[in-house]
Amino acid sequence: MSMTDTLHDTAAQTAEGLPDKGGPAQPLLIVKDMQKYFPVRGGIFGRTQAMVQAVDGVSFEVKKGETLGIVGESGCGKSTTARLLIGLTEKDSGEIIFDGQGVGDSLNLRDLRRGVQMVFQDSYASLNPRLTIEESIAFGARVQGLSDPIGRAHSLMERVGLAPERFAQRYPHEVSGGQRQRINIARALAMSPRLVVLDEAVSALDKSVEAQVLNLLADLREEFGLTYIFISHDLNVVRYISDRILVMYLGEVVEVGPVVSIWEDQAHPYTRSLFSAMPSMDPENRTKTPPLTGDPPNPINPPSGCRFHTRCRFVDTVCKEKAPALRELPGRGGHCAACHLHDPDSGHDKAGREDIW
Amino acid sequence: MKAPLVEIQDLVVRFKGDRTVHAINGLDLTLQQGETLALLGESGSGKSVTLKTLLALLPPKRSEVEGGIAVNGTDVRKLKGKALQKYRGGEVSMVFQDPGLALDPVYTVGAQISEAVMRHKGVSRDEAMSTALDMLRRVRIPSPERRLKNYPHELSGGMRQRVMIALALACRPRLLLADEPTTALDATVQIQILLLLRELQREFGMGVIFVTHDIGVAVEVSERIAVMYAGQIVEEGTTSEIINNPRHPYTQGLLAANLHDVARGERLNAIPGAPPPLEERPTACSFAPRCPIAGPECRASLPDFVTLAPRRRVACFRALEAAAAE
Numbered sequence: 001m002s003m004t005d006t007l008h009d010t011a012a013q014t015a016e017g018l019p020d021k022g023g024p025a026q027p028l029l030i031v032k033d034m035q036k037y038f039p040v041r042g043g044i045f046g047r048t049q050a051m052v053q054a055v056d057g058v059s060f061e062v063k064k065g066e067t068l069g070i071v072g073e074s075g076c077g078k079s080t081t082a083r084l085l086i087g088l089t090e091k092d093s094g095e096i097i098f099d100g101q102g103v104g105d106s107l108n109l110r111d112l113r114r115g116v117q118m119v120f121q122d123s124y125a126s127l128n129p130r131l132t133i134e135e136s137i138a139f140g141a142r143v144q145g146l147s148d149p150i151g152r153a154h155s156l157m158e159r160v161g162l163a164p165e166r167f168a169q170r171y172p173h174e175v176s177g178g179q180r181q182r183i184n185i186a187r188a189l190a191m192s193p194r195l196v197v198l199d200e201a202v203s204a205l206d207k208s209v210e211a212q213v214l215n216l217l218a219d220l221r222e223e224f225g226l227t228y229i230f231i232s233h234d235l236n237v238v239r240y241i242s243d244r245i246l247v248m249y250l251g252e253v254v255e256v257g258p259v260v261s262i263w264e265d266q267a268h269p270y271t272r273s274l275f276s277a278m279p280s281m282d283p284e285n286r287t288k289t290p291p292l293t294g295d296p297p298n299p300i301n302p303p304s305g306c307r308f309h310t311r312c313r314f315v316d317t318v319c320k321e322k323a324p325a326l327r328e329l330p331g332r333g334g335h336c337a338a339c340h341l342h343d344p345d346s347g348h349d350k351a352g353r354e355d356i357w
Numbered sequence: 358m359k360a361p362l363v364e365i366q367d368l369v370v371r372f373k374g375d376r377t378v379h380a381i382n383g384l385d386l387t388l389q390q391g392e393t394l395a396l397l398g399e400s401g402s403g404k405s406v407t408l409k410t411l412l413a414l415l416p417p418k419r420s421e422v423e424g425g426i427a428v429n430g431t432d433v434r435k436l437k438g439k440a441l442q443k444y445r446g447g448e449v450s451m452v453f454q455d456p457g458l459a460l461d462p463v464y465t466v467g468a469q470i471s472e473a474v475m476r477h478k479g480v481s482r483d484e485a486m487s488t489a490l491d492m493l494r495r496v497r498i499p500s501p502e503r504r505l506k507n508y509p510h511e512l513s514g515g516m517r518q519r520v521m522i523a524l525a526l527a528c529r530p531r532l533l534l535a536d537e538p539t540t541a542l543d544a545t546v547q548i549q550i551l552l553l554l555r556e557l558q559r560e561f562g563m564g565v566i567f568v569t570h571d572i573g574v575a576v577e578v579s580e581r582i583a584v585m586y587a588g589q590i591v592e593e594g595t596t597s598e599i600i601n602n603p604r605h606p607y608t609q610g611l612l613a614a615n616l617h618d619v620a621r622g623e624r625l626n627a628i629p630g631a632p633p634p635l636e637e638r639p640t641a642c643s644f645a646p647r648c649p650i651a652g653p654e655c656r657a658s659l660p661d662f663v664t665l666a667p668r669r670r671v672a673c674f675r676a677l678e679a680a681a682a683e
Contacts, residue, residue: 073543176631206399207570208647211614211627218622233544236616240625259621277548279573281617283596286577290549294499295513 018115018194020064022100028195028227029062029085034094036080040300050300054080056251058094059326062195067221067228069242069259071235071274075299077251078231082199085229086116099194114144117188121200123180127172127187133157134168137187144191156186159223160216178209182216189220197229202237214241235278239263244334247271250299250307253326257335267329267337270308272357306340314356316340318347360430362532362564363388363411368424370406370415370588379638380406382588384424390531393558393565395575395596397611398585401632404568407585408534411566412445429531447477450525451534455541456517460509460524466493467505470524477528492523495560496553515546519553526557533558535567539574551577572615576600581668584608587633587643594669604671604679606648642674650675 036055039048055077062068070078083089085096087109098115101107120126127136137156138149146152154164160182162175172180181201188196198217202210214237220226232238238245238259245262247255247270255268266272273291280287292311297303303310309319318340326338340346341353350356363386370381381403388394396404409415410422413433426433428449436444453459461469470492471485478485486505493501496519509517518538525533535554539547555578558565569575575582576596583593584605592605603609610628619625630647633639642648645655654674662670663677 073545178631206632207572207611207614208399208628209631211616211625212629214616215625215627218624235544240616240619240621273545277544279548279551279571279577281573281576281600281615283576283600287548287552290545290552292545293549295515295546296543 018099018111018192020099020194024064026064026100027061028064028099029229030095030097031061031081031085032059032095032097034058034081034084034096035092036077036084036089037092052299053251053302054299055084055091056302058248058251058253060246060253060256062227062229064194065225065227066243067230067241069238069245070229070231070248071233071238071245072248073233073274073296075250075296076248077299078248079199081248082118082197082229082231085197086118087112088118110144113140114191115193116195116197117191117193118197118199119181119184119188119201121203123177123184123204124172126184127180129172132169132171133162133175133183134164136172136183137190140187141190146191149190152190153186156189157183159189159220160186162186176209178205178213181205181213185213185216185220189224192224193226195227195229197231199231200233201230203232203234210237217241235275247274250297250302252307253338254308255335255337256326257329257337258333261332261335267332267335267342268308268339269312269314269341271337273311306338314341314348314350316348316350322346359390361387362390362392362429363566364425364427365407365411366425368407368410368426369422370403370410371421373419373421376636379635380588381410382638384588384590386583386590386593388532388564388566390564391558391562392581393555393567393579394581394583395579396566396568396583396585397570397572397575399570399632401587401635402585403588404585405536406588408451408536408566408568411532411534412449412451413441443477446473446530447528448530449532449534450528450530451536452518452521452525452538454537456514456521457509459521460517462509465506465508466512466520470520470527473524474527488527489523492527493520495526495557496520496523498523514542515549518542518546518550522550522554522557526561526563529561530563532564532566535565537568537570540569540571547574548577554578572600572611573617584611587635587639589639589643589672591644591673592671594665598666598669604665604676605644605673606650606675607644610647642672650679 034055035057037051037053040050040052042049058081072078084091096103098107098112103112134153137153141149141152157164157167162179162182202213205213230241242259244258246253249270255271266275276291297310305321306319306324309315324338324340326336327343328336329342340348341351344352365384365386368381368384372378372380398404410426413436467486467489470489474485474488490501490505493504498504498519539550567578579596582596582599583590586607592608603612613626628647633643641657642655642660645651660672660674662672664670
């Protein structure tokens with residue numbers, strides 16, 4: 001295929017992407033009160049014994065063209081949130097609105113997946129070992145009936161830095177981890193999506209390769225006008241790539257806000273602990289005491305009231321009884337936190353005080 | 358100076374099979390008693406293989422080991438049978454990355470720790486059990502009496518890693534090998550385990566070799582760092598020398614890739630390419646194909662170590678030039 005064909009193809013591809021329906025002011029994605037409980041079965045009859053409250057009343061928005069970073073520890077529901085967003089797991093309740101259209105009513109799953117694509121952590125497990133790289137990338141486009149899937153695959157391979165003449169006919173086991181993750185990114189982009197969900201997409205890569213992939217993601221965002229949801233446990237990576245950060249703890253959103261605001265002053269005690277748990281990079285000034293003791297509690301029976309109260313050093317009676325709502329902090333550019341400390345009327349005896357931190 | 362606790366000289370490890378992999382290519386390393394050294398490197402750099410050689414854990418049929426490995430004056434490569442059993446777990450013990458796989462699921466935590474104590478110290482079951490209880494207290498497990506009777510699956514990830522550490526230290530080894538012990542843990546748990554290891558190291562006065570790919574973790578836990586690439590150490594020094602004044606271009610690249618103080622949206626100074634496949638023993642600097650300052654000499658021959666200060670060395674042709682230019 002000649003170079004002009006490739007270029008022409010890239011242009012055609014953009015035209016084939018889902019149209020912008022709501023205009024620039026409409027958030028690309030609105031999630032309202034999303035909930036997902038997984039049953040835990042056991043006993044001889046396999047009856048439901050308990051519920052894992054994986055995602056419990058999560059609401060957030062993603063604006064067009066921004067990158068939202070989601071952070072939290074294992075079991076906090078960040079990956080479940082991602083799977084619910086693209087319909088890989090069915091939600092129990094709540095609403096997902098993609099560019100003004102409700103998923104499930106005016107937008108079906110098939111069309112949603114033209115607009116939203118995902119890249120997973122395990123680059124090997126997420127590729128079909130029996131398909132060549134070219135076939136893997138072209139597969140989705142073929143299923144969706146887009147024109148010239150192979151040509152599309154080649155131009156995307158070129159774009160993510162894998163020469164098609166060298167790599168097109170190889171199988172996933174014949175390339176390195178960093179290259180495989182580039183294939184996964186190319187495959188996600190083959191549908192000309194508007195939103196890409198990256199679930200720990202760089203976590204399994206070596207540091208030097210991770211930097212290359214982060215550079216690639218930044219370039220692609222610019223070039224294709226993409227919106228990212230970037231899930232990671234590495235705060236440094238999230239800070240680098242995101243515009244806003246959302247912090248989750250045991251299935252709930254505890255804090256969300258612009259990166260700079262959160263980086264300067266974490267409003268929720270959990271976020272603060274998470275940040276002070278980052279290894280110090282200064283050998284003269286190492287961490288002296290761990291910010292939290294113990295492991296995160298089990299999401300099967302999460303604590304009552306504020307779910308963080310069992311590990312929080314500011315815990316008061318109200319925290320055990322009443323779950324705090326996500327409230328916007330005044331004058332912080334949309335920075336919200338769910339903590340009684342920031343609600344003067346909550347009844348917490350240290351509420352509203354700045355000197356306790 | 359006292360005799361070093363660990364002395365590795367010109368270690369070479371090759372794995373044979375359908376194809377040969379040159380995992381370690383001429384590695385020299387010394388560790389003094391009571392020191393904590395971090396082996397820092399990416400996957401395939403040979404850091405875990407180095408640990409396994411120290412415990413003689415490599416499969417003898419498929420691997421070829423050359424060079425000298427001495428721990429506390431004992432030649433590890435000559436150990437066999439009873440002597441090897443005594444050495445493993447008694448002199449030297451290891452903490453693995455995944456405690457869920459390293460602990461035996463069908464025995465209680467107490468039984469596993471006391472078994473090791475009985476084997477090595479020759480004490481009665483009751484005495485061994487009380488040692489196990491004491492160890493669980495030292496690794497700060499809440500209500501240790503109850504936990505002694507728990508099976509590994511009843512414990513959380515952080516708790517299991519604490520048990521693993523208690524098991525490794527129960528016979529008071531002189532050398533502890535830790536193979537990425539916090540990689541599988543959450544951030545808030547990771548820092549607890551790192552601080553615990555640091556405290557126990559001070560308390561027991563043992564030497565520690567800590568393998569990690571995370572510079573931040575290395576800074577938290579170790580006083581010295583050796584950076585590995587393609588089966589060789591490319592740079593060694595104290596933690597602050599490596600962090601504040603890295604000399605090898607690979608170390609510099611790794612530090613930049615940590616994103617610790619990169620401005621948002623700024624382009625990352627990524628190291629291009631990927632590590633070499635190691636199917637042949639390197640005859641030139643392994644990092645040269647990815648190195649921004651490589652010259653013809655780097656592609657022609659292996660760089661020798663340049664000693665910048667006592668126990669501060671770097672294997673790079675360009676390091677001296679760069680030092681002189683400053």
